[in-house]
Amino acid sequence: MRSIDLRIGTRGSALAQAQAVLVIRALALVGVRATTVIVETAGDVRAADTAWGEGAFVMAIEEALLAGSVDIAVHSAKDVPTDVDPRLLIAAFLTRADARDALVVRAGLGPLLDDLPSGARIGTDSPRRTGFLLAHRPDLDVRPLHGNVDTRLRRLDDGAADGLILACAGLDRLGLADRIGERLDPRTVPPAAGQGAVAVQVRSDDDETIALVRTIDDADTRLVVETERAFLAASGGGCRAPIGAHAEVIGTNLGLFGGYVAPDGSDVQFGQVHGRVRDATALASELASSLRSITTGRRAAVPW
Numbered sequence: 001m002r003s004i005d006l007r008i009g010t011r012g013s014a015l016a017q018a019q020a021v022l023v024i025r026a027l028a029l030v031g032v033r034a035t036t037v038i039v040e041t042a043g044d045v046r047a048a049d050t051a052w053g054e055g056a057f058v059m060a061i062e063e064a065l066l067a068g069s070v071d072i073a074v075h076s077a078k079d080v081p082t083d084v085d086p087r088l089l090i091a092a093f094l095t096r097a098d099a100r101d102a103l104v105v106r107a108g109l110g111p112l113l114d115d116l117p118s119g120a121r122i123g124t125d126s127p128r129r130t131g132f133l134l135a136h137r138p139d140l141d142v143r144p145l146h147g148n149v150d151t152r153l154r155r156l157d158d159g160a161a162d163g164l165i166l167a168c169a170g171l172d173r174l175g176l177a178d179r180i181g182e183r184l185d186p187r188t189v190p191p192a193a194g195q196g197a198v199a200v201q202v203r204s205d206d207d208e209t210i211a212l213v214r215t216i217d218d219a220d221t222r223l224v225v226e227t228e229r230a231f232l233a234a235s236g237g238g239c240r241a242p243i244g245a246h247a248e249v250i251g252t253n254l255g256l257f258g259g260y261v262a263p264d265g266s267d268v269q270f271g272q273v274h275g276r277v278r279d280a281t282a283l284a285s286e287l288a289s290s291l292r293s294i295t296t297g298r299r300a301a302v303p304w
Contacts, residue, residue, distance in 0.1 A: 006034040006209065009061040009070030011041055013148045018173045019198045020074050022094055026216040037070050062088060065201065071209055073201040077194030077225050078167075080201070082233040091210050092200040092217035093225055097169035099196035099246060101129060101189050103182040104171070105163040106156055111181025113188075116140065116163065123152065123161035127263045131242040132189040133165065134265025149174060165189070169196035187270070190244025190259045193228035197221050220249055227280040231258050234288035252277050258287050 006027065010020040017036070024034045041060040057079040065073045066087060077093060084090065103113050110116055116137070123145025124130055130142045145152055145161055149170055156164050168183050200216070202209045224247035235258075237243045245258040254277045261268040271291050273283045 006072055007070040008034050008036045009039045009064045009073040010036050012038040015149055015170045015174060022198060023074050023200055030215045032212050039064050075199045077197035077199040078192040080199055081238060082229050087204055088201050089204045090199045091202045091213035093221040094198040095218040096197045096221040097172055099191045100168045100186055101184045101191055102166050102168045102171055102180040103163055103184060104166060104179045105181045109162055113182055120162040122163045124165040127242045128244055129165045131261030131263045131265050135261055135268035136188050138265055167195055186246040190246055193232040193245045194225045197225045223249055227256055227284050230281050230284035231288050234285045254280050256283055256287055260291050
């Protein structure tokens, strides 16, 4: 073990802490000690609304990293903007968990999305989830519901909603997989770019820490997440845009499925591309260009 601990900047939520523990354990396997430093983000301060913008859950942690208050930052990859500060880089992605979204319903309903009665109240704070849900089930009452995972589950149990849409990976990591009614088909509700992956960020001039952190990088996860993020960037959207993407690697080939949706579900476009792994970035740009050409000029073209 290193004689000096690496300081991990992370949010204070139960899920963020669980993800930090995954990084601590991965580093321990390569002989590196690490401890956590809690950083409050704008998304935590304003958890009761969605007025926060791009990077709300990562900006304060990045600032702590740049200031030298922490040595590495741990984020949910889906929360990291595609235009990363050049003074920072993502040195590792941990092995990706389930990238899909989950439907969680109150007792007596569901458990499947198509089993829900017309008018069922579904809580989410995501324009992407809202749009794709309404495109598939326009008869549902999809409404804002904010807060950390435990807060949302408590509000569900208290009757504030009939169901929730949450990330499978988050529920799995918190030991709450038994709450999942259905793991949603990514071709119905495409996940956010990078969903299910943990990103480990470092200062781009910190060669020693970069070398240490790169030892825990999962190459396959990096490939699919960077492909999804390239699609998001080429689409001109940020991490809050109503855009979904899901990439998979099979041998030396890669498939990318993506979708754009109007936040009210009134217009939705899906597309997919396949090709060689070495052409991943070009494939992402190809899919984005294809979907843009479909939505250009349409009444309900996706706004971002």
